[in-house]
Amino acid sequence: MVIHVQGVSKKFPDGKGERWVIEDVSFKVEPHQATVIRGPSGVGKTTLLNLIAGLIHPDKGEIELNLKDSSGPTSLNRLNARELLRFRRDHIGFVYQFFNLVPTLTVQENVLLPLALTKREHLREQAIDRLHKLGLKSHKNAFPAQLSGGEQQRAAIARAVAHEPQFLFADEPTGNLDAENSAAVFKLLWDEHERLGTNLVVATHSDDIGTYATRTIQLT
Amino acid sequence: MKLLIRSQWRDLISRPLVLIALLANLVLALFAISVVHVAGHTLVHEYVEGQPQSAYQYVVPLTDNRESSYFTFRERWRAGELPEVVGMVPVVEGNLEISGRAIPLIGIDLVSDSQAMFDLGDAQIPTTLVTQDSVIAFGDDLANTSFPNDIKVLEFRSGEQTFLLADIATAQNLLGRTGEIDAAWLRYNRVRAWDWMEHLSPGITTGLGFSRPEISLADHNIEPMDVWQPTQTFVGSIAFNMGLLGMLAVLVSGFIVYESTARSIERRAQEFDRLQTIGVSVLQIRSVLILEASTLVLFSALVAAVVSFVFLQLNDLIRDVLKTPFLIATSKGLVLGLSTALIGVILAFNREVRKASWIELVLGVVVAVAMLCYGIWMTTTLFGAYVAVFALCVLHIVVLTPALIRLLDALLPRFKPKSLISRINVRAMWLHLKQAKFATIAFSLAIATAIGITLMVSSLRTDFFELLEARLPSGLQIREASNVDPKIIRQWTGVDEVREYFRGEGTLSVGKTNVIATSIDEYEARRYGNENDADRVGVYVNEKVAAQLRANIGDELELKLPSATPISLPIIHIFKSYGEMSRVVLLPKDQVPSNPLVRDRLLIVVQPDAIASVERRLNEKYPSATVLSHGEIRERAVRIFNRTFALTNLIALIAVMVAVIGLFNSALALQSAKNAEYRLLNTLGFSRFALFRQSFTQSTLHGGVCCLLSLPLGIGIAWILCELVNPRAFHWTISLHVAPTTLGFPLLLGLSAAVLASILPWLFLSRNPK
Numbered sequence: 001m002v003i004h005v006q007g008v009s010k011k012f013p014d015g016k017g018e019r020w021v022i023e024d025v026s027f028k029v030e031p032h033q034a035t036v037i038r039g040p041s042g043v044g045k046t047t048l049l050n051l052i053a054g055l056i057h058p059d060k061g062e063i064e065l066n067l068k069d070s071s072g073p074t075s076l077n078r079l080n081a082r083e084l085l086r087f088r089r090d091h092i093g094f095v096y097q098f099f100n101l102v103p104t105l106t107v108q109e110n111v112l113l114p115l116a117l118t119k120r121e122h123l124r125e126q127a128i129d130r131l132h133k134l135g136l137k138s139h140k141n142a143f144p145a146q147l148s149g150g151e152q153q154r155a156a157i158a159r160a161v162a163h164e165p166q167f168l169f170a171d172e173p174t175g176n177l178d179a180e181n182s183a184a185v186f187k188l189l190w191d192e193h194e195r196l197g198t199n200l201v202v203a204t205h206s207d208d209i210g211t212y213a214t215r216t217i218q219l220t
Numbered sequence: 221m222k223l224l225i226r227s228q229w230r231d232l233i234s235r236p237l238v239l240i241a242l243l244a245n246l247v248l249a250l251f252a253i254s255v256v257h258v259a260g261h262t263l264v265h266e267y268v269e270g271q272p273q274s275a276y277q278y279v280v281p282l283t284d285n286r287e288s289s290y291f292t293f294r295e296r297w298r299a300g301e302l303p304e305v306v307g308m309v310p311v312v313e314g315n316l317e318i319s320g321r322a323i324p325l326i327g328i329d330l331v332s333d334s335q336a337m338f339d340l341g342d343a344q345i346p347t348t349l350v351t352q353d354s355v356i357a358f359g360d361d362l363a364n365t366s367f368p369n370d371i372k373v374l375e376f377r378s379g380e381q382t383f384l385l386a387d388i389a390t391a392q393n394l395l396g397r398t399g400e401i402d403a404a405w406l407r408y409n410r411v412r413a414w415d416w417m418e419h420l421s422p423g424i425t426t427g428l429g430f431s432r433p434e435i436s437l438a439d440h441n442i443e444p445m446d447v448w449q450p451t452q453t454f455v456g457s458i459a460f461n462m463g464l465l466g467m468l469a470v471l472v473s474g475f476i477v478y479e480s481t482a483r484s485i486e487r488r489a490q491e492f493d494r495l496q497t498i499g500v501s502v503l504q505i506r507s508v509l510i511l512e513a514s515t516l517v518l519f520s521a522l523v524a525a526v527v528s529f530v531f532l533q534l535n536d537l538i539r540d541v542l543k544t545p546f547l548i549a550t551s552k553g554l555v556l557g558l559s560t561a562l563i564g565v566i567l568a569f570n571r572e573v574r575k576a577s578w579i580e581l582v583l584g585v586v587v588a589v590a591m592l593c594y595g596i597w598m599t600t601t602l603f604g605a606y607v608a609v610f611a612l613c614v615l616h617i618v619v620l621t622p623a624l625i626r627l628l629d630a631l632l633p634r635f636k637p638k639s640l641i642s643r644i645n646v647r648a649m650w651l652h653l654k655q656a657k658f659a660t661i662a663f664s665l666a667i668a669t670a671i672g673i674t675l676m677v678s679s680l681r682t683d684f685f686e687l688l689e690a691r692l693p694s695g696l697q698i699r700e701a702s703n704v705d706p707k708i709i710r711q712w713t714g715v716d717e718v719r720e721y722f723r724g725e726g727t728l729s730v731g732k733t734n735v736i737a738t739s740i741d742e743y744e745a746r747r748y749g750n751e752n753d754a755d756r757v758g759v760y761v762n763e764k765v766a767a768q769l770r771a772n773i774g775d776e777l778e779l780k781l782p783s784a785t786p787i788s789l790p791i792i793h794i795f796k797s798y799g800e801m802s803r804v805v806l807l808p809k810d811q812v813p814s815n816p817l818v819r820d821r822l823l824i825v826v827q828p829d830a831i832a833s834v835e836r837r838l839n840e841k842y843p844s845a846t847v848l849s850h851g852e853i854r855e856r857a858v859r860i861f862n863r864t865f866a867l868t869n870l871i872a873l874i875a876v877m878v879a880v881i882g883l884f885n886s887a888l889a890l891q892s893a894k895n896a897e898y899r900l901l902n903t904l905g906f907s908r909f910a911l912f913r914q915s916f917t918q919s920t921l922h923g924g925v926c927c928l929l930s931l932p933l934g935i936g937i938a939w940i941l942c943e944l945v946n947p948r949a950f951h952w953t954i955s956l957h958v959a960p961t962t963l964g965f966p967l968l969l970g971l972s973a974a975v976l977a978s979i980l981p982w983l984f985l986s987r988n989p990k
Contacts, residue, residue, distance in 0.1 A: 055903060082907065089905025096903075099896040104647035109640055116640050117905050 001066060002166075002199050003029035003052060004073065008061030010047050021047045024061070027217050029201065034193050034212055037203040039219030045203035046171050048219065052076075052201060053092055053169050054084045067091060068166055090118050093160030093198070095170040095189075100156030101144040107131070107155045108140040114163040127162040134158055134188065150181035154188060161192045168193060170202045182208050224500065228508045231488070237984060241885045242480055245878050246520035246561070247527065249473035250553040252874045254528035256466030257549035259867060260422035260459030266380045267455040272326055276309070276405035279448040280440050281727060283780075285400040293404060293440060304435055307333040307407035312388055313732070314395040314782045315724045315818055319365050320700025320845060322723045322818035324383040325355070327391020333407065345385070349374060353393070355386040370394070381451075397782060402727070405445070408435075419548060421463050426456025429601030441729070448731035450764065454801040457602055457949030464606055465871045468669055470556050472875050475662035476882035477564035481509060482658070483889040485568060506569050513561040521554040581618055588614040596944065605944035609937055616668070616933045617661055624929055625654055645914065649921035652978075656886035659879075660922075664930035666872075666879035667970035671934025671963065673872045676941035677865050678962040679954050684798045688857055691747050692850035696835055698822040699846040706822060712837060714830020719743070722817035726805060727780040730768045733803035735781065737817055740808045743825070748806065750793040758792035760806035764951040766794045768803070779805055782816045798952055799860070876973060883977035887919075891981045915982040916975065923974025927967045934966070 005027050011020045022044035029035050037045050050056045052063060054076045064073035065087075079087060093114075101110045111127050114120075131140060134154045144152055153173060160168060170189060174182035186202075190212040193200040202213075232239055268274055282289045290310045297305060310329045315322035330350050349356065354372035357365075359382030367373055371384075371394060392398050417424050426446070435442055446452040485492070492505055529546065588611045595608025628650050637643055653660055698704055706718040719738060726735040738744060745754035759777050761769075771777065773791055780786045789811060797804055826834050831849055838847045898911050906914070935958060942954040 053903070085905055085907050088903065092903075094903045096900070099900060102644055102897060102900065103893075104644050104651060105640060109643060113640050114904055 001028045001073075002031050002033075003027075003035075003066075003201070004062075004064040005048075005052065006062045006064075008048075008051060008058045008063060010044070010051060010056065010058050012047075022051075022219070025219070026061075029199060029215065032193075032197055032199065033215045034190060034200040035202070035215040035217060036213040037201065037217045037219060038205060040205065043219040045205075045219060049169050049171050049201065049203045053094055053167075054079070054088050065091070065167065089114075090163075091166045093163070093165040093168045095153070095156050095160045095168075095173045097172040097175040101152060101159065103144050106141050106143055107136055107147065110144070110155060111159045111162050114159060118163045120163050123162065123164060127158065130161070131155070131158045149176050150178075150184065153177060153181070153185050157185065157188050157192060161196060161198070164196050164198075166198055168198045168200045170200070170204075172204055173202065174204065174206055174208065179208070182206060186212055224495075224504060224508045225511065228512055231484075232512065235888075237981070238480065238885055238888055241881045241888065242477070242516060243520055243523070245473055245476050245881045245885070246517055246557060247524045248874050248878050248881070249469040250521050250524035250557050251528045251531070252466045252469035252871055253553035253556060254524060254546070254549040255531060255867075256462045256871060257422065257552060258528075258532050258545050260462050261545040261549075263455050264418075264422045264459050268452045271381060271449070271451070272328060272385055273405055273445055273449055275407060277408040277445050278305070278406040278435065279443050279445055279731075280404045280406065280437075281443070282401055282403055285397075285402060287399050287401050290401045290404055293437075296437065302406070302435060302437055304408055305406045308404045309333045310388060310401045311403050311405055312391050312395065312397060312400055313402050313725060314391075314397065314816075316371065316384065316394055317702055317818040317820070318367055318371070320702040320704075320820055321365075322820050323362070324725060325386060325391055325394060326383055327386050327388040327395070328405075329388040346374065349385075349390075350387045353387075353390045355384040355390065355394075358383050358385065395782065400782075402782075406435075406442070420552060421460075423456040423459025423461075423463055426453050427460030427464075427602040427606070429599070429603060443731060447768070450731065450768075450803060451801050454950060460602055461945065461949065462867065462871065465669075465868065465875075467556075468666070469871065469875045469878050470560055472662045472666050472878045472882070473557070474560035474564050475658045475665075476878065476885065477513065477561045478568050479656065479658040479662070479882060480885050480889070481513070481565045481568035483886065485509075487889070506566070509565050509569065510562060513565045514558060517554070517557040517561045521550065521557055524553060525550045584614065584618045588618070595940075600948060602945065602948045605940055605948055608940050608944060612933055612936045612940070613665060613668075616665070616929075620932065621657070621661055621664070621929060624925070625657070628653070628925075641914070645917045645921060648914075648918045649925065652887075652890065652918065652922050653925060655890055656883070659882045659886035660926055660929070662882050663879040663970075663974065664926050664933065666875040667927060667966060668930035668933035668937055670872045670876050670966040670969065671930060672937025672941055673868060674966045675935065675938035675956065675958060675962055676946070676954065677868070678959070679938070679942055679957045680798065680946070680952075681861065682957050683796065683954055684857075684861060687749075687796055687798060688854050690749055692854050693747070693825075694828050694831065695826050695850050696824040696831065696838065697848050697850065697853065698824065698838060698842070699848070700820065701822045701842075701845055702819060704822055704842050704845055708841075709822075709824060709834075709838070712834060714827045714834055715824055716827060717743075717825040719823040719825065720809070720819055721821040721823065722809065722812070722819045723821065724781065724817035726782075728765065728769065728803065728805070729778060730765075731803070733765060733779070733805050735779070735805050735807060735817060737807040737809045737812050739810075740806065744806075745793075748793060748795045750795070753792060756790075756792045757808060757811070758790040759808075760793040760795050761791055762795055762797040762800060762804040762951075763947075763953060764797070764800070765803045765805060766791070767947070767951040777805070779807070781812065784812070784816050787811060796952065799857075799864075876969065880973040880977045883974055884980055887978040888981040888984075894982070912979075912982070915979055919975045919978030920971065922978060923971045926974050927970045930970065931963070931967070934963075 005025060008025045009020060009023045011018045025048060037048055039045050047056070051058050052065075058077070063076045065076065066073040074087065076084065076087075101107070102113065105113060108128065108131060111131050112124060115123055115127060128140075131137065134157075136151060136155055136158070139147055139151060139155075144155070147155065157173075168189070173189065174185050177185060186208050189200060189202065192198065273279075280293065282293070287310075294308065296302070297308065309332050312327040314325055316325050330345060345356070348354070352372065352374065354374040357367075357373050357376045358379050360378050360380075361382055363376050363378075386394065388401075392400060446456070495505060496502065528549070532546070591607050591611035591614070595604040595606070595611060598604070632647060632650050635646065637646065706720060709715055709718050722737040724735050726733050740760070742754045745751060748760055750760065759779070761771070761777065765771070769775075769777075771791055773794060775791050776788050777791050778786055778788050787807070789807070795806070824834065835847055835849060838845070894915075898906075901911060901914070938958070939956055942956040946952045946954050
């Protein structure tokens with residue numbers, strides 16, 4: 001088991017009161033699974049993904065991620081802000097629906113940014129190769145605003161996996177794309193998951209990922 | 221329409237920070253307009269309108285001082301010559317020695333022009349002045365003066381100017397000039413079309429260099445009163461300078477309104493498109509935006525009126541809420557604010573429709589260069605100097621700023637710092653510069669003005685302090701010194717020398733002048749900065765005299781002293797006299813044939829270690845005299861200097877504040893895009909501190925570029941202030957000193973303000989990103 005979510009609940013301020021967005025969610029993910037979190041809009045898919053990625057803290061429950069070479073699982077609840085930041089930087093790749101790339105860096109620079117942050121410069125050539133294989137060679141010196149939505153998402157995936165993280169999370173990665181591009185993005189996520197052996201968790205309401213998913217978590 | 225207004229209102233209050241910043245912006249700009257107007261009006265009122273000559277527009281000096289000459293002149297006028305003149309009074313002027321001081325006395329024949337409306341403050345001149353051989357004493361500092369028994373003071377009236385007013389016969393008696401008349405003051409029958417503008421903007425006629433149409437009469441030299449009486453042009457120039465500085469805040473504010481509206485339109489472009497698809501017209505959308513801007517300006521004007529009223533009350537500039545100048549100032553602020561805001565909104569709405577073509581840009585540059593040439597070389601008016609400043613600003617906006625953006629556009633893709641973080645910072649700064657172009661322009665204009673004013677004031681300070689150092693060497697001064705015997709003081713231990721100064725008023729061809737007579741030796745030459753030519757016999761004149769007479773060293777100066785034959789001597793030195801409103805002539809004492817002057821001052825050259833003991837002895841022996849050390853006088857001068865520029869600095873600071881709020885507003889508007897970027901960077905592993913560092917670095921870079929951008933314009937403005945504005949307004953020449961330390965303060969202020977303006981939105985919004 002690489003991800004263990006145990007009784008997790010999260011609430012957000014809602015007008016004058018508070019609203020529980022997710023309540024008492026528990027599940028486990030085994031190594032190298034491609035997990036899909038499904039559910040209708042507003043059910044808390046993004047919140048759950050943010051919780052697993054350590055971007056927000058749960059109000060109740062515990063989240064543990066198990067790293068490949070560690071002696072035991074890492075409880076995200078017990079990490080302080082600095083440790084959580086480092087954990088996220090080193091072991092997690094994230095793809096959003098929008099705004100995945102730093103607008104002031106070129107496509108190639110965006111892809112190399114995680115390497116600079118994690119000091120994994122030795123992965124530079126692979127990252128650039130991957131970018132080329134994704135059909136973005138001619139766009140490597142372009143800024144994100146000069147790319148189409150599909151190209152931006154491809155570049156985002158290249159950026160998310162550049163430092164070869166053990167976890168790859170994607171939040172509605174195809175929400176802004178047409179069917180053709182959606183299929184291409186899912187395939188790409190799957191290919192990278194297969195090639196690198198990462199643990200892929202995708203929050204989506206699209207059915208296109210169905211063929212790739214090895215595990216589905218339905219939120220209601 | 222109602223629903224559109226409701227929607228606009230909700231959008232406005234959904235961004236409280238933007239709303240508050242915009243309101244603060246407008247309030248500050250309108251406050252500056254009100255304060256500047258009332259201060260300018262008060263200044264003109266106190267120095268000019270409180271003078272008896274303010275009712276007259278021309279003066280005719282009578283060279284022989286004979287009453288018969290006046291009556292001959294008057295007869296010619298009554299016979300129909302000079303039909304434009306509707307009234308005249310004969311005048312005699314001179315100084316009376318009162319408590320050791322030379323106090324100017326103006327004698328007017330009050331019955332010869334009964335229709336004259338003397339605006340002398342609280343009340344008209346009482347008729348008893350004609351019958352009782354008495355004087356009215358004007359000036360706050362005369363209230364406690366003890367007058368000799370032969371001078372009956374009918375009443376004291378407060379005011380900035382010190383003088384005595386009497387009927388002409390009384391004045392002739394007191395001055396010992398029975399039967400003499402110095403000049404005739406003429407009242408012109410036409411009200412100038414420009415006079416009403418003076419109410420709208422005090423000092424504007426002086427600034428624009430408007431002069432009444434020349435009238436002439438054979439055998440008589442008719443001079444405009446404001447040339448004859450330099451106080452008028454002096455205070456008019458100050459009021460004009462302040463007025464333009466106040467306008468700067470409104471100009472900067474206009475850019476901010478434009479930027480803010482453009483951002484709002486940009487942000488809501490999709491919404492406006494949708495509205496149009498369901499049938500809302502462009503006119504309706506524009507009307508709602510105009511209504512919003514007008515409401516904001518109206519509300520701001522109300523707040524600004526209250527704030528400026530309190531400020532003016534605290535500074536004793538206005539005592540009555542219903543004073544016309546305050547109402548005019550508030551209305552002026554409102555009209556200017558509304559016009560600026562409406563133009564800003566309309567331009568912002570049309571921004572996407574049309575951009576200036578190359579031809580228009582080139583035309584703009586040509587016009588700006590032509591204006592610059594006109595302001596520098598083709599006119600000598602103060603207005604011309606500001607046309608040059610305006611032209612520099614236009615060049616800054618249409619040439620320098622776009623050129624810098626283009627240069628960065630060309631250079632930045634090639635500039636690749638090794639660190640990707642640095643690349644983000646540099647490019648983000650560049651993006652910010654482009655996106656908030658108008659806020660950047662407004663900010664750089666404000667900082668440039670601050671740089672210009674700081675450089676000018678510091679240059680003037682340097683020159684003024686040098687002058688003080690030379691003019692006030694170690695020593696003591698005794699004022700009201702008529703009863704002090706210099707022979708006694710010369711005997712005292714530690715006293716090297718006692719120098720006597722005689723003062724009075726004389727007349728030059730351009731008008732009245734202050735006259736100082738003393739022994740012009742090596743010591744005096746050194747005081748006036750003429751070490752190399754101390755032996756020649758002649759007169760020293762201040763720069764105002766030289767400029768108005770268009771005289772140079774070596775030219776003969778014709779000077780007339782009361783009851784004395786005219787003196788003609790060569791000008792051997794032109795000296796600086798910063799802060800002096802009047803013309804000043806320094807004469808060698810031995811060249812004054814009789815003594816129409818009052819010995820009102822002694823300068824005691826004392827050995828440095830004896831200053832305290834000599835000062836003590838003087839105070840004991842002459843308690844009625846005022847004894848001041850030169851150190852004290854220097855300190856007073858410095859205090860006055862700082863106070864003089866306090867309002868100037870305040871207005872410049874307001875302009876900077878308006879611009880800073882504008883930057884804050886644009887940074888706030890750009891923050892939503894920034895938040896998404898920061899969320900991504902946070903996901904990638906940037907800590908909150910690292911993000912703060914990013915934002916700080918980008919803000920500092922942006923602020924640095926803004927400051928760099930404002931530097932050439934700032935130095936240009938300083939040059940115009942030193943080389944054109946000061947000589948044209950006050951006849952002072954200032955050497956521009958561009959010291960890095962002087963530049964440091966406004967640059968640091970600008971940089972800090974820019975960083976603060978950009979970092980605050982981050983601090984506000986990063987806590988609760990939406």
